[in-house]
Amino acid sequence: MPPAASTCSNPKPLHARLLRSGALFAARSAAAPLAAAASLASLPYALSLLRAHPSTFSYNSAIRAISRGPRPHLAISLYRSMLSHNNYNYPPLLAACARIAASSSSAAGAAVHASLFRRGLESPERFIRASLLSFYAAAGDLPAARQVFDLSPAKHRDLPLWNSLLHAYLSNGLYVQVLRLFRRMLDADEVTLLALLSACAHLGALHTGRWLHAYLARTCCIPITKYLGTALLNMYMRCGDVQSAWSVFHATRHKDVRTWTVMIAGLAVNGFSTDALTLFREMKDRGIHLDSITLTAVLSACAHAGMVDEGRRILHRMSVDHHLQPTIEHYGCAVHLLGRAGRLEEALALIRAVPLKADVALWGALLVACRCHKNVEMGQMVAMEILRLDPQHAGAWVFLSNVYAAAGKWDLVQEVRSSMKEHGIHKPPGSSVVELDGVVYEFFSGDHSHPQSDQIYAMLDEIGKTLSLKGHKPATKGVTFDIDEEDKEVCISEHSEKLAVAFGLLNTRRGDVIRIVKNLRICEDCHYVMKVISEVYDRVIVVRDRNRFHHFKNGSCSCLDYW
DNA sequence: TTAGGGTTAG
Numbered sequence: 125m126p127p128a129a130s131t132c133s134n135p136k137p138l139h140a141r142l143l144r145s146g147a148l149f150a151a152r153s154a155a156a157p158l159a160a161a162a163s164l165a166s167l168p169y170a171l172s173l174l175r176a177h178p179s180t181f182s183y184n185s186a187i188r189a190i191s192r193g194p195r196p197h198l199a200i201s202l203y204r205s206m207l208s209h210n211n212y213n214y215p216p217l218l219a220a221c222a223r224i225a226a227s228s229s230s231a232a233g234a235a236v237h238a239s240l241f242r243r244g245l246e247s248p249e250r251f252i253r254a255s256l257l258s259f260y261a262a263a264g265d266l267p268a269a270r271q272v273f274d275l276s277p278a279k280h281r282d283l284p285l286w287n288s289l290l291h292a293y294l295s296n297g298l299y300v301q302v303l304r305l306f307r308r309m310l311d312a313d314e315v316t317l318l319a320l321l322s323a324c325a326h327l328g329a330l331h332t333g334r335w336l337h338a339y340l341a342r343t344c345c346i347p348i349t350k351y352l353g354t355a356l357l358n359m360y361m362r363c364g365d366v367q368s369a370w371s372v373f374h375a376t377r378h379k380d381v382r383t384w385t386v387m388i389a390g391l392a393v394n395g396f397s398t399d400a401l402t403l404f405r406e407m408k409d410r411g412i413h414l415d416s417i418t419l420t421a422v423l424s425a426c427a428h429a430g431m432v433d434e435g436r437r438i439l440h441r442m443s444v445d446h447h448l449q450p451t452i453e454h455y456g457c458a459v460h461l462l463g464r465a466g467r468l469e470e471a472l473a474l475i476r477a478v479p480l481k482a483d484v485a486l487w488g489a490l491l492v493a494c495r496c497h498k499n500v501e502m503g504q505m506v507a508m509e510i511l512r513l514d515p516q517h518a519g520a521w522v523f524l525s526n527v528y529a530a531a532g533k534w535d536l537v538q539e540v541r542s543s544m545k546e547h548g549i550h551k552p553p554g555s556s557v558v559e560l561d562g563v564v565y566e567f568f569s570g571d572h573s574h575p576q577s578d579q580i581y582a583m584l585d586e587i588g589k590t591l592s593l594k595g596h597k598p599a600t601k602g603v604t605f606d607i608d609e610e611d612k613e614v615c616i617s618e619h620s621e622k623l624a625v626a627f628g629l630l631n632t633r634r635g636d637v638i639r640i641v642k643n644l645r646i647c648e649d650c651h652y653v654m655k656v657i658s659e660v661y662d663r664v665i666v667v668r669d670r671n672r673f674h675h676f677k678n679g680s681c682s683c684l685d686y687w
Numbered sequence: 688t689t690a691g692g693g694t695t696a697g
Contacts, residue, residue: 184688215689251689258690284690291690315691322692354692382693389694420694427695453695460696485696492697510697519697670697 261292361390395682397429463493
């Protein structure tokens with residue numbers, strides 16, 4: 125990894141130091157960190173420096189530093205400015221191409237691959253393959269990435285190549301495949317573990333995540349660096365195990381901005397917003413540098429807990445207090461914060477006042493708030509606005525359909541439905557996942573495919589009886605403003621998380637926590653039912669839905685019914 | 688001198 129060039133805004137003190145000590149002339153490699161720092165500060169300065177101290181290593185450091193910065197295409201220009209090239213230039217060049225491909229076009233990377241091919245390097249040297257594979261992964265072309273791997277002779281499939289493949293699947297959202305690939309690997313290092321932990325975090329696979337943590341503890345050759353510490357605590361947080369996340373946080377020695385940010389974001393999403401803000405204050409008090417993402421996490425903490433004043437203050441003061449301009453992400457959190465707290469007009473005014481182009485996510489946050497607070501009029505306007513920007517937006521279509529259905533305007537409902545069909549829009553089916561002894565069980569709404577299905581439905585009947593004794597009536601009728609909840613055609617009592625919790629009750633012991641990961645937002649009825657089950661069956665139930673965690677215990681939820 | 692830990696919203 126190159127030196128901390130990205131944090132060095134002025135390379136001149138380093139330049140002066142190297143000149144004074146004579147190090148710049150003593151070793152060719154001494155110019156490399158300086159070149160990296162200089163290339164981020166001023167390209168002409170970097171060029172003059174590189175011409176005075178030319179070496180592959182220095183050029184590569186500069187190319188890599190630029191590729192990680194805000195203008196990665198300049199890395200290509202720098203590469204072109206070199207008088208001669210060699211094979212060692214390919215990895216940083218391809219890294220730059222990967223960054224460019226992720227945000228705009230994969231043409232540059234494809235041209236590099238073509239040049240490799242022309243030079244007879246279609247089966248390029250070992251250290252180029254991993255970079256090539258990563259480029260295709262960043263470009264979203266997983267088949268091409270896979271081909272780089274498959275065409276490599278087995279003896280050349282080294283650990284970096286395997287790791288690149290893991291990260292290719294990871295960055296394309298194929299988390300289960302990441303864990304499967306690992307079973308075929310003979311070796312693992314820090315980078316492997318980073319990919320595996322991230323996959324577990326996305327899947328909510330706590331059992332596997334814990335196993336990996338134990339594996340790390342057993343394998344003394346992989347020290348728990350700040351990278352692994354951060355990945356570990358992210359995994360625990362995203363699996364709803366806040367206690368373990370705290371232990372890892374305290375045990376991680378060299379925390380950086382990402383470590384703190386993961387902790388703050390994790391606390392927020394698990395319903396511990398006050399702790400998140402306390403940690404944020406501690407971070408500031410300790411003088412730890414924070415960035416735009418940290419503030420996004422802090423604003424999300426405010427949004428999850430309805431801390432309107434605090435959130436508004438942070439948003440308005442961020443340019444003064446932290447020299448950071450609010451981005452669309454920050455405004456998104458603020459709209460969510462205001463809208464969810466019922467301040468719909470204020471949220472709308474904010475969207476209109478945002479100096480950036482309002483995107484679908486901003487309007488989407490407001491749409492969710494309109495649904496929540498049953499503001500039909502504004503909701504309709506917002507849905508139309510969203511559909512103008514993105515005609516494929518399923519949530520907006522479903523919202524309109526529900527509003528028209530509630531008003532009995534069946535001709536309009538029909539119109540919406542045929543428009544949806546025309547645009548090829550379908551809602552994903554609701555599903556819930558439970559992990560039991562390392563095996564993942566997935567349930568869909570109204571699912572009868574599980575071998576224990578009869579017992580599961582019998583259990584649901586039993587739960588239903590308890591609920592009716594408590595006077596509960598399932599919210600199957602009335603106006604529905606859901607945009608993400610599961611189809612109403614499927615009986616509400618057969619929602620996937622209810623099947624999952626029944627399965628959990630049947631197959632775990634008293635005292636075991638039942639952990640469910642759901643792909644959509646939990647609906648109101650399921651939320652209520654979970655609370656009752658946690659009390660009647662004396663169980664802790666942790667549900668991760670699309671937005672956040674719900675820790676159900678003794679009849680109440682950590683979100684305090686605010687979600 | 689190949690691979691790499693973090694955020695919102697939907």
